[in-house]
Amino acid sequence: MKALGYIFLTMDRAGQIAVAEQQRAIQAYGQSRGLKVDDFFIEQGCSLKSAFRERKQAAKMLAGLQDGDVMIAMKAEWVLGSAREAVRLLQALKQMSVSFYCVDLDENISIARERKLVVSEGGASLVMAVLTSLAACEGSRQGETIKSTKRHQRKEGKYTGGPVPFGWKVEGEYLVQNLDEQHIIQEIMQLRLDRWSYRDIAGKLKEGYGVQLSHEGIRRILASNSQKKEEEKKRKGSAK
Numbered sequence: 001m002k003a004l005g006y007i008f009l010t011m012d013r014a015g016q017i018a019v020a021e022q023q024r025a026i027q028a029y030g031q032s033r034g035l036k037v038d039d040f041f042i043e044q045g046c047s048l049k050s051a052f053r054e055r056k057q058a059a060k061m062l063a064g065l066q067d068g069d070v071m072i073a074m075k076a077e078w079v080l081g082s083a084r085e086a087v088r089l090l091q092a093l094k095q096m097s098v099s100f101y102c103v104d105l106d107e108n109i110s111i112a113r114e115r116k117l118v119v120s121e122g123g124a125s126l127v128m129a130v131l132t133s134l135a136a137c138e139g140s141r142q143g144e145t146i147k148s149t150k151r152h153q154r155k156e157g158k159y160t161g162g163p164v165p166f167g168w169k170v171e172g173e174y175l176v177q178n179l180d181e182q183h184i185i186q187e188i189m190q191l192r193l194d195r196w197s198y199r200d201i202a203g204k205l206k207e208g209y210g211v212q213l214s215h216e217g218i219r220r221i222l223a224s225n226s227q228k229k230e231e232e233k234k235r236k237g238s239a240k
Contacts, residue, residue, distance in 0.1 A: 003035040003070040004061055008078035009044035017074065026072045029103045035070055048077065051085045067097045076102040076109065166213075166221050168228060174235070175228060184209055185225055188218060 005026040010016045019042060030037045041057040052058045058079075061071070071093070073079050079102070080086035093100050093110040100110040158173050167185045169178040184205065191201050198215030205211040205218075213221070 001068045001070065002038045002066075003030050003072060004065075005030075005037045005040040006058065006061060006071060006073040006079060007040055007042045008073070008075075009042065010078075011045070011047065022074050025074050025103055029101065030070075030072055033070075033101065035072075037072065043078075049081055052079055052081060052089050053085075065096060065098055069096075069098050071098060071100045072103070073101075074103045076105055165224050165228065166217075167225050175232075177229075177232070182225075184211065185221060188222065192222070 007022045027037050041061045043055055043057040046055050090110050099108045101108050167181040168175045198218050202213050202215050
């Protein structure tokens with residue numbers, strides 16, 4: 001078993017803690033746990049938001065880990081980064097039985113510890129639960145952002161993917177009227193005014209135009225076409 005120290009030099013020099021000071025803090029903490037720190041990995045020139053495993057020194061550190069090894073860092077925020085990445089990191093360390101201590105938390109946040117023959121999760125379960133929740137929230141917010149963006153794009157008449165509605169075609173990032181298909185829709189509307197059933201209209205379209213549509217498909221086309229024309233009208237009006 002070996003104990004390794006991770007030193008992070010923040011890009012913000014005002015809040016940066018010197019290498020020597022971090023080394024002393026990590027060595028002292030290791031001694032309090034009965035550990036001798038064998039080596040230090042000094043990370044600099046990267047953002048806190050970057051994934052730990054993608055950092056040069058961190059990747060080198062992780063590559064040399066073996067079951068039962070120990071990692072120590074002064075601050076959890078220097079290693080955990082985003083909640084999603086933190087969850088992945090702690091899960092990987094736990095599978096390897098690698099302990100990860102953070103001086104500021106005074107806890108092993110990757111492995112459960114024992115007290116008097118009773119297993120105590122310490123801070124590991126708490127940190128993992130919090131990070132898992134944060135990761136879920138981040139994913140939820142991202143999903144809501146995407147949905148909100150697509151709703152806004154649809155209101156502007158922009159094409160957001162999926163099947164192109166009958167009567168329309170894609171030009172650039174917008175849906176515009178397909179005049180040939182709009183002619184067919186006009187005939188459908190006239191037939192409805194003449195009290196034709198949807199099924200009868202479907203038969204006439206197949207016979208006259210070779211267009212295969214179900215009676216339910218015709219109903220949806222009429223409803224959708226009216227809405228999209230209104231959206232197109234608003235878009236052209238706002239562009240003037």
